[in-house]
Amino acid sequence: MTATWTFAVGRDDLARTSVTGGSTPALTDGEVLLRVDRVGITANNVTYAVLGESMRYWEFFPSGLGAGWGLPPLWGFAEVAESTIAEIKTGQRLYGYLPPAGHLVVRPDRIDDSGFRDVSAHRADLPSPYNAYRATIGDAAYRADQEDLLVLFRPLFFTSFMLADQVADNSFYGAEAIVVSSASSKTAYAAAFELHGRGPRLIGLTSPGNVAFTEALGCYDQVLAYDQVSDLAAVPTVYLDLSGAPETRTGLRFHLGSQLIRDIAVGLTNRIPNADAAGEVFFAPVQMRKRRQDWGRDGLDERFAEAWHRFAAVAQGWVDVRLGQGPDGLREAWLDVLAGRTPPRTGRIVQL
Structure with missing residues (x-):
């Protein structure tokens, strides 16, 4: 013992x-x-x-x-x-x-x-x-000098990688804009890193004090504070909710109306459950099982490792x-x- x-x-x-x-x-x-x-x-x-x-x-x-x-x-x-x-x-x-x-x-x-x-x-x-x-x-994803990055980001990045993959796998749901709440969080900006430049315009929502940090990441086409939701363009929009804040969802629904074509709960960072209020819930293992069928286990591991190394090269400065x-x-x-x-x-x- x-x-x-x-x-x-x-x-x-x-x-x-x-x-x-x-x-x-x-x-x-x-x-x-x-x-x-x-x-x-x-x-x-x-x-x-x-x-x-x-x-x-x-x-x-x-x-x-x-x-x-x-x-x-x-x-x-x-x-x-x-x-x-x-x-x-x-x-x-x-x-x-x-x-x-x-x-x-x-x-x-x-x-x-x-x-x-x-x-x-x-x-x-x-x-x-x-x-x-x-x-x-x-x-394939491991490097001894990146252990701390792996500890902090790997589980989050797997969720981010699978989230971005699901969004892209569904042709971005036909959206012209993707709005991401809690945009300064690691899960959010890792997903944005994966999605940036591949399709719709990416808009990050964050608290006023985190706007400058989030803009400096370079993952978003636009960064807004939560009280600026009314500045969003009224175009077909997907909402990826990582904050769970009910007032943000309410504001988006009021401002965008029928242009809010997907409302997806990804998680929560402020301890307010958001699954019941959202239109649907993202669960990474579901997309993972799909991709294991599509690509095989080795294929999924290879794609994840490639994405991780792209991200880690940049994230170490963040x-x-x-x-x-x-x-x-x-x-x-x-x-x-x-x-x-x-x-x-x-x-x-x-x-x-």
Whole structure:
């Protein structure tokens, strides 16, 4: 057994936090112990917590602390600390879905050169993309000097890549303009990066304080503050809603009327669920399954890696990494991101 710790948040109050110590369980045959090494905290992780009940995100990593506590899933890198499986070697570095904790026990299956899937019983009927752990060796998207970018952007960029692909795959829904809310967020501007110059005019909506940053990205043809919705041209428009702000949707519907031809909820950054109010909901794994059928797994991986390297070459100039250490650093980063105290240029990374 190995000494470890766990960071948990209150399910009904995400600002209520707890760090508890403990020991890892002894491994049984077929199990592997991962040491969580380097993770990121973004608005995406807050989204997982906000939707923890409805989308079952709390179920990936049971807290063991009772129903009032949950472990918000994080993305990052881990190393194999102990293994009972010959194909998985101690020291192997992996990227994937991780708990805010020192360690994670997984039960690997479908093991190959690219990594494995965790088939632990409690994860068996949860969305499969979150159960994949990718080995850094042989990963076309991986570069050691870009680990922090991968931690901060890769899960978001996959959503952005699939979102942009779905929009393009549907001939941009016949739109002349695409309006993106929360335009300064990483998911939004990564999708805009993919879409820019390929079809309709791209307009980003953001808070007044983030207009200058968002304009400087160069991903949008126009950037407006939320209170400038009435300045939008009345042309066939698709709305990609990443903010979940009801007043923005109301303003768009009032101003554009029938010219608002698609209203798609992508996520939320201000903790107001937007799925029910939108016309439809985008869920990346659905488009991913379609493209795996169209292109095959290797084809999808190749296209994603090509898009990622194009994006990473530019995105490294858009983010300033702020590094925290250990459970205290994790708690500080969580509370800052939860409260919206993290500027759009800042990426929160925690070395555990």
